Each structure stands twice: as structure tokens, then as C-alpha cells.
Amino acid sequence: MSVRELSFAQAIQEALAQAMEVDPRVFLMGEDIGVYGGAFQVTGDLVHRFGEDRVMDTPISELGGAGVAVGAAIAGSRPVYEFQFSDFSTLAMEQIVNQAAKMRYMLGGKVSVPIVFRMPCGSGTGAAAQHSQSLEAWFGHVPGLKVVEPSTPEDAKGLILAAIDDPDPVLVFEHKLLYKIKGNVPEIMYRTPIGKAVVRRNGKDATVVASAIMVHKALEAAEALAKEGIDIEVIDLRSIRPIDGATIIESVKKTTRLACIYEGVKTLGIGAEISAMIAESEAFDYLDAPIMRLGGAETPIPYSPILEKVAVPQVDGITDALRNLVKGGF
Amino acid sequence: MTVEVILPKVDMDMSTGVISQWHVKDGDTVKKGQPIFDIETDKAAMEIEAPGDGTIKLADLGGAKDIAIGTVVAVIYGPGEIVKAVGASAVPASAAAATPVARQPAAPIPPPAAPRQGTTDEGIRATPLARRQARQAGLQLGNIIGSGPNGRIVAADVQSSRAAAVKAPSPANETVADAGTRAQFEAGSFTEIPFDGMRRTIAQRLTLSKQTVPHFYLSATCTIDILMAIRQRLNGHAPLNPDKSPAWKLSINDFIIKAMALALQQVPAANVTFADNAILQHHRSDIGVAVAVEGGLFTPVVRAAESKTLSTISREMKELAARARARKLQPAEYQGGCAAISNLGMFGVEQFSAIINPPQATILAVGAAVERFVPVNGQPVLATQVTLTLSCDHRAVDGAVGAALLQSIKRLIEDPALMLA
Numbered sequence: 246m247s248v249r250e251l252s253f254a255q256a257i258q259e260a261l262a263q264a265m266e267v268d269p270r271v272f273l274m275g276e277d278i279g280v281y282g283g284a285f286q287v288t289g290d291l292v293h294r295f296g297e298d299r300v301m302d303t304p305i306s307e308l309g310g311a312g313v314a315v316g317a318a319i320a321g322s323r324p325v326y327e328f329q330f331s332d333f334s335t336l337a338m339e340q341i342v343n344q345a346a347k348m349r350y351m352l353g354g355k356v357s358v359p360i361v362f363r364m365p366c367g368s369g370t371g372a373a374a375q376h377s378q379s380l381e382a383w384f385g386h387v388p389g390l391k392v393v394e395p396s397t398p399e400d401a402k403g404l405i406l407a408a409i410d411d412p413d414p415v416l417v418f419e420h421k422l423l424y425k426i427k428g429n430v431p432e433i434m435y436r437t438p439i440g441k442a443v444v445r446r447n448g449k450d451a452t453v454v455a456s457a458i459m460v461h462k463a464l465e466a467a468e469a470l471a472k473e474g475i476d477i478e479v480i481d482l483r484s485i486r487p488i489d490g491a492t493i494i495e496s497v498k499k500t501t502r503l504a505c506i507y508e509g510v511k512t513l514g515i516g517a518e519i520s521a522m523i524a525e526s527e528a529f530d531y532l533d534a535p536i537m538r539l540g541g542a543e544t545p546i547p548y549s550p551i552l553e554k555v556a557v558p559q560v561d562g563i564t565d566a567l568r569n570l571v572k573g574g575f
Numbered sequence: 576m577t578v579e580v581i582l583p584k585v586d587m588d589m590s591t592g593v594i595s596q597w598h599v600k601d602g603d604t605v606k607k608g609q610p611i612f613d614i615e616t617d618k619a620a621m622e623i624e625a626p627g628d629g630t631i632k633l634a635d636l637g638g639a640k641d642i643a644i645g646t647v648v649a650v651i652y653g654p655g656e657i658v659k660a661v662g663a664s665a666v667p668a669s670a671a672a673a674t675p676v677a678r679q680p681a682a683p684i685p686p687p688a689a690p691r692q693g694t695t696d697e698g699i700r701a702t703p704l705a706r707r708q709a710r711q712a713g714l715q716l717g718n719i720i721g722s723g724p725n726g727r728i729v730a731a732d733v734q735s736s737r738a739a740a741v742k743a744p745s746p747a748n749e750t751v752a753d754a755g756t757r758a759q760f761e762a763g764s765f766t767e768i769p770f771d772g773m774r775r776t777i778a779q780r781l782t783l784s785k786q787t788v789p790h791f792y793l794s795a796t797c798t799i800d801i802l803m804a805i806r807q808r809l810n811g812h813a814p815l816n817p818d819k820s821p822a823w824k825l826s827i828n829d830f831i832i833k834a835m836a837l838a839l840q841q842v843p844a845a846n847v848t849f850a851d852n853a854i855l856q857h858h859r860s861d862i863g864v865a866v867a868v869e870g871g872l873f874t875p876v877v878r879a880a881e882s883k884t885l886s887t888i889s890r891e892m893k894e895l896a897a898r899a900r901a902r903k904l905q906p907a908e909y910q911g912g913c914a915a916i917s918n919l920g921m922f923g924v925e926q927f928s929a930i931i932n933p934p935q936a937t938i939l940a941v942g943a944a945v946e947r948f949v950p951v952n953g954q955p956v957l958a959t960q961v962t963l964t965l966s967c968d969h970r971a972v973d974g975a976v977g978a979a980l981l982q983s984i985k986r987l988i989e990d991p992a993l994m995l996a
Binding site: 531532533535573574 | 703707723730
């Protein structure tokens with residue numbers, strides 16, 4: 246079995262290609278994913294390999310495109326619909342939330358909607374308020390949807406393939422700043438289980454729960470703190486819905502402290518859910534400090550690159566906050 | 576130059592103090608050395624002097640009663656200096672829980688607050704882990720000093736407190752007993768007198784002593800007719816003070832203090848303290864003497880009593896007792912001591928056993944002087960006797976050593992002329 250270094254975007258492209266090779270029901274839809282190769286060059290030259298029937302450019306109508314894809318899924322296909330920016334999924338809310346998410350439940354299990362929505366998300370590209378949001382928590386609130394958010398090329402491929410296999414609608418949030426990062430990716434087709442978090446770094450002083458790009462920032466902060474003798478455990482959430490509560494609870498019982506770090510707006514975000522879950526769990530009696538959340542500022546993402554950085558947690562701030570959490574300043 | 580007035584540590588055990596009285600008002604001009612307030616600790620009240628000259632500005636302590644050591648309670652500033660409201664740096668212990676502290680990474684961590692002397696865990700900041708560990712260890716959160724922000728108790732505080740509790744289990748026991756005890760009496764059938772610092776200290780120290788110091792007791796009856804005669808003679812010959820009062824009025828107890836001090840010199844193996852990894856054998860005979868006061872007792876110490884005359888001992892004791900009753904003793908006057916004496920003879924008690932007051936290794940319980948017929952050459956002879964009971968810390972003083980000490984005391988008391996040697 247061979248393992249190569251691929252970028253996050255290449256890993257997704259490989260997952261899409263392998264799925265299309267083995268399963269004729271799989272096809273791609275989205276704006277500019279054909280000859281242009283996708284706004285972030287994820288689909289690349291797939292249109293040349295699989296043709297325009299399976300790598301389908303759609304008009305600029307997210308509601309229309311998503312509606313066609315949902316219909317195709319109900320009819321037995323396995324569509325993968327790319328929103329150019331996940332922000333534009335707001336135009337397709339009816340199809341995602343009212344149709345795709347509800348269909349299996351309302352039709353007594355006789356129909357399922359095996360669709361994948363690819364959701365390029367996050368700030369840091371200077372794309373301003375309408376192209377930089379992190380809306381994963383919104384969709385995580387809807388029963389009937391699954392929401393995943395890979396942080397590595399390996400998981401990007403594995404989660405895309407797991408999402409395509411899944412009988413229900415799955416939204417794959419892809420942080421735009423991750424597309425270029427590189428990592429080892431096995432060549433074979435493999436699935437990363439949906440609903441399973443992974444411990445990226447073992448530690449004993451505090452647990453950080455993060456996802457997507459925040460995993461990398463947390464790991465960087467953890468390395469800096471390791472030099473000070475502070476030992477941080479970093480959990481990569483990977484799935485927003487369902488959340489892997491057991492892994493987090495076990496970790497908090499060990500470290501006695503919890504910080505949730507996420508790019509989405511802090512209030513009513515992923516960290517709010519994890520905090521509450523821990524407070525309700527057996528891990529409560531193991532907490533030796535208040536639960537800490539570091540989330541996005543209560544503001545649209547600013548266009549100014551300086552303000553854009555300030556609006557979401559960065560490594561220095563995370564380092565300071567974790568030090569404070571462990572050293573008793575919080 | 577602005578000088579801060581902090582609440583000083585005037586007693587080894589203190590973590591908080593109460594300002595019982597201010598002698599100055601906000602804005603008064605004070606001179607260095609002038610008494611500015613009275614501090615009251617568990618054991619003592621004392622005057623605190625101004626550390627500098629200038630105008631005094633009192634801190635806003637928010638009405639806090641128990642104030643943590645090191646709290647800035649006032650500042651003294653010179654002419655032309657501008658002083659803002661004082662109080663931001665002050666963290667009154669009892670108000671700590673209610674004092675919001677800015678939560679900035681760079682902000683200094685406020686000084687640790689003192690333990691709140693509460694009997695319940697309600698309203699005390701503690702993490703869930705700390706609460707659970709305290710519950711499991713049977714510790715009251717109110718007796719634990721929190722090191723976290725706003726005095727929050729964290730697991731490490733419980734662990735260090737638990738380590739300390741293994742050495743001194745008293746505070747927890749005292750309050751654990753409390754809840755169950757109260758329930759055994761009909762509501763309204765009693766008046767509740769809250770612990771003051773002295774009651775708490777007595778309870779802690781004597782529980783510690785009874786639980787950790789292996790006591791044994793030795794009794795001897797002494798005939799004190801000669802002592803009584805000498806005492807009468809010495810008192811009869813006391814020179815007069817300018818106000819015509821006699822310069823001394825020796826009590827039986829003064830003789831016993833002197834006798835015990837000399838006996839400890841004769842039996843140095845009994846003049847000891849059991850320390851953590853060694854026996855401390857004392858060179859002087861510092862004798863603590865229990866003095867009953869309203870609401871408790873003090874044990875002021877007569878230092879080097881072996882080298883002092885009876886009249887000196889007597890005068891010192893009177894002065895120490897008077898200040899003990901006024902709660903004006905300095906900590907240095909009641910701390911330490913090699914041995915102690917407790918006398919309940921004035922209540923007609925003939926014999927009793929006393930609890931050792933650590934770090935002392937012995938305490939001599941003195942009963943009332945009573946007349947008895949004793950056989951002398953087969954004939955009953957009337958004699959005045961006291962019964963002495965010596966409590967010994969067996970860790971430091973073995974039976975034979977304790978007996979030798981008591982024998983020495985008895986010999987000196989029965990024939991006080993030997994004290995002149």
C-alpha cells in the first residue's frame with residue numbers, strides 16, 4: 246500500500262476520482278467545477294477524465310443546483326454538490342434543511358438522500374464578510390444532517406469517501422486555508438469514520454477540542470507551551486454532528502481542564518455545545534477550572550487583513566489563553 | 576513619598592486579622608510611630624503604628640471584617656502628593672468572593688485570600704474537582720485557602736490541605752462534629768455562641784495535642800507547710816512602693832513556677848520539645864502559665880524562670896495575667912515555652928490532669944492546698960498539701976524522666992530553701 250504526500254485539495258480530488266471510478270452513481274455538480282477546475286482548484290482536471298455529464302457545471306443558482314442534486318440523490322444517484330463558498334449555501338437552505346434533512350424521516354425510511362455538500366469555509370483569504378464564514382454549527386443543529394470538518398489531507402480524503410458512502414446528507418466543511426497544506430495520504434480507498442474524533446496530541450494539563458484549521462493552531466500553541474512545561478492534549482473533532490462525546494469526556498477526566506477553540510462565532514457555537522455536554526457529563530466532577538471557549542468575534546469577518554486576523558483565534562492568543570487556563574489565571 | 580500601610584502578620588498562625596479600632600480618621604495627619612489602629616488576631620490585640628509621616632487615606636475595604644495579611648488598609652502621603660482611592664489592591668478575605676477582578680492575561684493574580692471560616696460549603700468558590708476531592712477527604716472548603724482567581728479553590732489546594740490535615744486534623748473535625756451535634760438538641764433550647772478566633776484556636780490546638788501527643792500522667796502529693804511559712808515571711812518583709820503598697824505578694828503558684836524551672840534544669844532530659852526529626856533540648860526554663868480569661872485562656876510564658884527571683888516571677892506573672900485578660904499580649908509573650916503550669920486550686924479542685932500545650936512536652940496540674948492529717952512517726956500530724964499531676968509527652972519524655980522531674984519539683988516545693996542553691 247503506498248502512501249504519498251498530497252495537498253488537502255489533491256486528497257479531496259483523489260477521493261472524488263476514486264469514488265467516481267468505482268461507482269457510476271457518483272457525479273459532481275457545482276459552479277465553475279468543470280473546465281475552470283473549481284474556485285479552489287479542487288476538482289481540477291476531473292472534467293477531462295470523467296466528462297461533463299459527471300463533472301457538471303451549474304448556473305449561478307445555488308437553490309436550483311442543490312435542488313437538482315437532492316432530486317438526483319432521491320432518485321438513486323450519489324451526487325457531490327460543491328458550493329463555491331459555503332456562505333452561498335444560505336441560498337439553498339430550503340433544499341438542505343427542509344428537503345434533504347427531512348426526507349428519510351417524513352417518508353418513513355422508504356427514501357434516503359445520499360448527497361454530499363462540499364462547503365469551502367473560513368476566513369483568512371481576504372474574501373470579506375460574505376465569503377469567509379464558518380457556518381458548520383448552523384447545520385449541526387439540524388437532525389437528519391451529518392456535518393464533518395477534516396483538518397488533514399488524510400482525513401479530507403477519508404471523510405469525503407465516508408460521506409459519499411453514507412446514506413444520508415453529509416456536509417463536508419473544508420477550510421480554505423487548508424487546501425494547500427500537505428500530508429501523507431494512502432493511495433487506497435479508505436473511509437474515516439463519521440462521528441469519531443481523534444487525539445492529535447496527548448497531554449495531561451488541559452484538553453483542547455478544535456476542528457479544521459484550529460487543530461493546527463492548537464497544536465502550534467501546544468508545542469510552544471510544552472517548552473514551558475505545560476502539556477496540552479489536542480482533540481481533532483472531525484465530526485460536528487454527530488459529536489464524539491466519549492473521547493472528549495475521557496480526555497477531560499484525565500486533564501481536568503477544557504478549552505474549545507473554533508473559528509465560528511463564539512456565541513451559540515460548537516464550543517457552547519461541547520461545554521454544555523461536559524458540564525452535563527460525568528466529567529463535570531473532574532473539572533479543576535472553568536471551561537474556556539475561544540471562538541470567532543461577534544462580528545462579520547472584516548475585509549481588512551489585520552482585523553480579519555483579530556476576528557478569529559490565532560496562535561498567540563490561544564497560547565496565552567491555554568497558559569492562563571492551566572496556570573490558574575482563568 | 577507615599578507609604579502603604581499593610582495589615583501586618585503579627586502572629587505565626589494568622590492568615591487574616593480584624594481591625595478592631597482605628598485611632599485616626601481619613602485625612603488625619605499622622606506621625607511615624609503613632610498608633611493608627613488596633614489589630615485583633617486569633618489570640619491577641621495589638622496597636623499598629625504609622626510607618627511614616629504624612630496625611631493618611633484609609634482604604635475602602637467594603638466593610639470587610641476578616642482582612643487578609645498584606646492587604647493595603649491605608650496609605651500615608653506627603654504634602655503635594657495626589658492619592659487616588661485606595662482599595663483596588665486590597666482583597667479583603669470575606670469580600671473576596673464578591674470582588675470582581677478584571678480577567679486579563681497580563682493582570683497580576685490577586686494575593687491568595689484567607690480561608691473563610693464558614694461551616695458550610697455554600698458560596699465558596701471551588702472547582703468541581705476540588706469540591707469532589709474535599710468531599711471525599713472529609714474536608715470543609717471553608718478551611719481551605721484558594722489559590723485560583725478570586726480565591727477559587729482548585730484541586731491542588733485541596734491536596735495540600737489534605738496533606739496538612741494528616742498532620743493536623745482539627746479544623747475539619749471541629750466543624751464536621753458541629754452539624755450532627757446541633758441536630759441532637761431541640762431547636763430553641765439553646766443559644767448559639769459562634770466561635771471566635773480564640774475558641775477556634777483552643778479547639779484546634781488541644782484536639783491536635785490530644786490526638787497526636789501520647790500523654791501519660793504522674794501524680795505526687797507535696798507537703799507545703801515550709802513553703803507556706805516562707806511565703807508568709809517573705810510577704811511580711813516586702814518593701815513598700817511609693818504608694819505604700821507592698822512591692823510583692825508572692826503566691827503559691829510563684830513558688831511552683833520557680834520550682835518547676837529549677838527542676839527542669841536538674842532534669843534536662845525533661846526540658847525538651849518533640850520536633851519533626853529531633854528532640855530539642857532547651858537551655859532555659861521558659862514556663863507557660865495558664866491564665867483563664869473571659870471566653871478562653873492564654874498561656875503567657877515566664878522566660879528563663881530558673882534565673883529569676885520569686886519576686887520577679889511574681890511581678891511578671893501579674894503583669895502578663897493582666898494583659899492576657901485585656902487580650903493585649905504580644906504573640907511573642909505566649910508562643911514557645913518549654914513546660915507549663917495550670918493551677919485550678921483556687922476553685923477547690925484537689926487533683927486534675929491537664930492537656931499538654933504543644934510544643935511543650937510537659938504540663939503540671941496544680942490542685943488546691945488542703946489540710947490533712949498525715950502520719951509522722953506513727954502520730955497524726957496536720958499538714959498542708961497540694962497534689963501535683965504532671966502530664967508528659969511520651970514521644971520526648973519517658974516515664975522515668977517524667978518521674979525524676981516530678982520528684983525534683985516535689986523536693987523543691989517541700990523544701991524551698993533548696994531553690995537558693
